[in-house]
Amino acid sequence: MSRIVYSIFKRTLDIFGAIMGIVLLSPVLLVVSILIKLESKGKVLFSQKRVGLNGKEFKIYKFRSMVENAEDLKKNLEDKNEMSGPMFKIKSDPRITRVGSFIRKTSIDELPQLINVLKGDMSLVGPRPSLPKEVESFEPWMLKRLEVKPGLTCYWQVSGRNSIGFHEWMELDIKYANEMSILVDIKLIFKTFLVLFGDKNAY
Template identity: 60%
Template sequence: MPDSKQEQVYNITDSDDGFSDISKAYLISKRCMDLMFALIGVVFLCPVYLIIALLIKIEDKEGNIIFRQERVGKNGKLFYMYKFRSMVSNAEELKATLLEKNEVDGPVFKIKNDPRITKIGKLLRKTSLDELPQLFNVIKGDMSLVGPRPPLLEEVLEYTNYEKIRLSVTPGLTCYWQVGGRSNLSFEEWVELDLKYIRERNIYIDIKLIAKTILVLFGSKGAF
């Protein structure tokens, strides 16, 4: 039985306004592509994983290498998303003292030059290497390579019914706004781009977004 928090989330996608009209062939092909690329990525990136883990531990021996955070997935299902830890070990506790400095509109919290970010964390975020552990989320099926980024529960509870439509598909590692502005976009623009993807998605668009993501991985000015 889900707890009361989960029940709140499970009820948020009762109406998708026709956004879910998609072929089973596409969904099967998308899942096969997710598994293939994610497994290949994990194998070939093993040395990178080890180097990043070592650098994180050298800077902060107390904290964990992997940061695990509860996120909201398809149809409101809760899951734990993985990232390389890019902040100090008590970052969540410090968040309350920084809320007034939020630089993003809508139910999202982000600030440039966040004092909680470690030195190695700045590099990981700049290059999006902190997101690499999410390949395991893709393998598990909690995420896809392409789709709307999975939000926090506290953000979802502030969504309008229109904004909740972005939860009607499996969340992804990358999406339109990840390759076209990232944190420089407003929350409203994020939502519109996510809904654009949900309406238009197909294998060609997925492959194109994956290719664009690889091109902008290093040195993205919108990442923070």
């Protein structure tokens, strides 16, 4: 299949999938928005600069899962980072709210990125978008992942996520960049649903 045909299919799938997702999940989006607002002060949506296709920066959207001043508090937690490489993540992050903990475990916090998919910043399938400062720390071979539009799900997302080291994560993204096709995209979307419903064998 030619790259042009694949690109048309991928964009069509993105638009259809994003619209269907927003419509079908609108009750969930509404309830989560209310719960976030009731638990802590601050905006319902959290936006942040990420690096997309060909290194172009864009604003990503998420449901806010942390307290309002989370970025300021991060400075005091740098020594507790449990991720290798330039990524930052700790299991018992004190900045995460109760609602935030639930929506992170279920990946509900990522649903506003359907807006990014509609806008064309992201795709349903593709490497997770990195922060600009993370990209600055990439080794040259890792930059190939920027040749692909970032996505909601990818090999890393269905392969254990935080249990995977940084280098293996990057290798999985390069694997997708080299193998991306209609079949691979459909397979990853299917596996994502299995993982969301607790099927660990999908890993």
